[in-house]
Amino acid sequence: MTDHLNTKRLHVITWGCQMNVYDSARMADVLAPIGYGPTEAPEAADMIILNTCHIRDRASEKVFSELGRLRVLKQAREAEGGRMILAVAGCVAQAEGKEILARAPYVDIVLGPQTYHRLPEMVALAARAGGAVIDTDFPTEQKFDFLPDEAAPQTPGGLSAFLTVQEGCDKFCSFCVVPYTRGAEASRKVASVLAEAKRMVAGGAREIALLGQNVNAYHGEGPDGSTWGLARLLYALADLGIPRLRYTTSHPRDMDDALIAAHRDLPALMPFLHLPVQSGSDRMLAAMNRKHKAADFMRIIERVREARPDMALSSDFIVGHPGETDADFADTMKLIREVGFALAYSFKYSARPGTPASGAPNQVADAVMDARLAELQAVLRQQQNDFNASCVGKTMDVLLTGHGRHPGQIAGRTPYLQPVHLQGDASVIGRIARVDISAAHPNSLSARLLDEPRLSASVSPLPTEEPACA
Ligand code: SAH
Numbered sequence: 001m002t003d004h005l006n007t008k009r010l011h012v013i014t015w016g017c018q019m020n021v022y023d024s025a026r027m028a029d030v031l032a033p034i035g036y037g038p039t040e041a042p043e044a045a046d047m048i049i050l051n052t053c054h055i056r057d058r059a060s061e062k063v064f065s066e067l068g069r070l071r072v073l074k075q076a077r078e079a080e081g082g083r084m085i086l087a088v089a090g091c092v093a094q095a096e097g098k099e100i101l102a103r104a105p106y107v108d109i110v111l112g113p114q115t116y117h118r119l120p121e122m123v124a125l126a127a128r129a130g131g132a133v134i135d136t137d138f139p140t141e142q143k144f145d146f147l148p149d150e151a152a153p154q155t156p157g158g159l160s161a162f163l164t165v166q167e168g169c170d171k172f173c174s175f176c177v178v179p180y181t182r183g184a185e186a187s188r189k190v191a192s193v194l195a196e197a198k199r200m201v202a203g204g205a206r207e208i209a210l211l212g213q214n215v216n217a218y219h220g221e222g223p224d225g226s227t228w229g230l231a232r233l234l235y236a237l238a239d240l241g242i243p244r245l246r247y248t249t250s251h252p253r254d255m256d257d258a259l260i261a262a263h264r265d266l267p268a269l270m271p272f273l274h275l276p277v278q279s280g281s282d283r284m285l286a287a288m289n290r291k292h293k294a295a296d297f298m299r300i301i302e303r304v305r306e307a308r309p310d311m312a313l314s315s316d317f318i319v320g321h322p323g324e325t326d327a328d329f330a331d332t333m334k335l336i337r338e339v340g341f342a343l344a345y346s347f348k349y350s351a352r353p354g355t356p357a358s359g360a361p362n363q364v365a366d367a368v369m370d371a372r373l374a375e376l377q378a379v380l381r382q383q384q385n386d387f388n389a390s391c392v393g394k395t396m397d398v399l400l401t402g403h404g405r406h407p408g409q410i411a412g413r414t415p416y417l418q419p420v421h422l423q424g425d426a427s428v429i430g431r432i433a434r435v436d437i438s439a440a441h442p443n444s445l446s447a448r449l450l451d452e453p454r455l456s457a458s459v460s461p462l463p464t465e466e467p468a469c470a
Pocket residue numbers: 055056175176177178213214249250251276277278316317318347348349350351352
């Protein structure tokens with residue numbers, strides 16, 4: 001392994017989705033060969049990257065207010081005769097790069113989500129030019145082909161690692177900025193995914209979550225030149241002996257038979273599916289350009305539950321999309337009650353510049369959205385509480401990921417992504433242990449270690465014999 005001298009300090013601030021978390025780690029990887037090592041302290045950094053999200057509300061105001069704070073640090077450094085490079089990355093940078101440079105001329109680099117493999121050149125240019133560097137291209141080359149290879153140090157992804165396999169989106173939902181900020185849908189080659197998964201496992205990962213804005217639309221080129229779907233990729237990853245696999249975020253339209261079968265066949269594929277539906281009203285689903293109906297979603301849920309009876313479900317909801325009536329909202333509430341979600345994310349519709357819905361004439365009043373959101377969240381919260389409560393007394397395999405907040409406390413995650421706390425020795429961290437769930441709290445569970453934790457990679461995980469909670 002090549003040894004790099006980390007003489008300069010890099011601080012990365014990450015907002016937004018898991019893909020941004022992954023991208024931040026890769027930006028650190030790309031900068032390591034030119035001497036940047038991580039620091040938690042922004043004031044001590046030689047370079048700060050603000051990795052931004054544009055998905056909802058006042059995204060750019062939030063960026064400018066953070067930049068104002070970072071500017072003070074940069075000026076303090078310059079007053080001491082030093083230098084700090086300030087970079088803005090991610091989806092706001094992609095959408096509003098020029099405006100950032102106009103309003104915050106002290107920013108040195110602006111880069112979009114598809115160009116971070118070029119960061120070393122940008123840093124060199126910024127150092128030389130004295131002026132700002134902007135790179136918000138959608139390059140023809142795939143950044144993944146330019147990320148450091150096995151010889152380079154990998155920013156550790158931890159026991160539970162994210163691995164981006166697919167980027168961008170061609171679905172153009174009426175409300176969403178992602179197709180504009182992340183660009184067209186593109187899948188990474190199978191060989192590149194498998195190589196990175198192996199590195200993650202070698203670095204200690206016990207769980208890998210495959211990421212994509214439309215991860216189940218994955219269609220990567222296989223080693224034999226054929227196209228692989230997500231299911232085939234999951235079988236190949238399971239063959240590597242990775243104990244826990246997940247994928248997120250999926251679109252109902254891409255839940256194909258093979259993927260549903262993978263849930264039946266692969267014990268390593270965790271029985272938890274995040275499948276955003278947004279609305280339970282067919283009228284709204286059409287207005288949102290989701291290209292599926294509520295009944296299609298219900299059918300998928302039924303089939304997924306048939307394939308994996310202990311499956312827990314999660315989703316995203318938007319209330320107040322333009323044109324949403326009380327009847328449409330009632331349809332969403334009906335769908336929620338019919339499915340019963342273990343977890344869900346819900347949002348007030350937020351008009352995003354450049355998206356078709358933002359120009360629609362029939363915008364919903366803010367107070368109406370507030371009321372609908374409160375009603376919907378009360379039911380989702382109750383469902384989450386019920387799900388957590390139904391886990392008490394069950395036995396589960398929990399990935400123990402670190403120390404809890406209290407002395408002697410160990411933290412972990414259930415197959416259903418619930419945070420778990422238990423008393424144990426630090427030596428159990430990193431293991432998948434069988435536990436007994438002893439109590440449920442609003443956002444977490446308490447548990448007791450049952451037997452000797454099962455040792456790592458050599459032991460293939462068994463699905464819990466108990467049915468799902470709930
Ligand atoms: N690719 C995923 C979602 C990506 S964005 C999918 O297709 O489902 C994550 C979530 O943010 C979305 O599911 C949606 O619920 C929410 N969201 C996106 N744009 C939004 C907007 N303009 N207003 C409110 N919520 C939004």
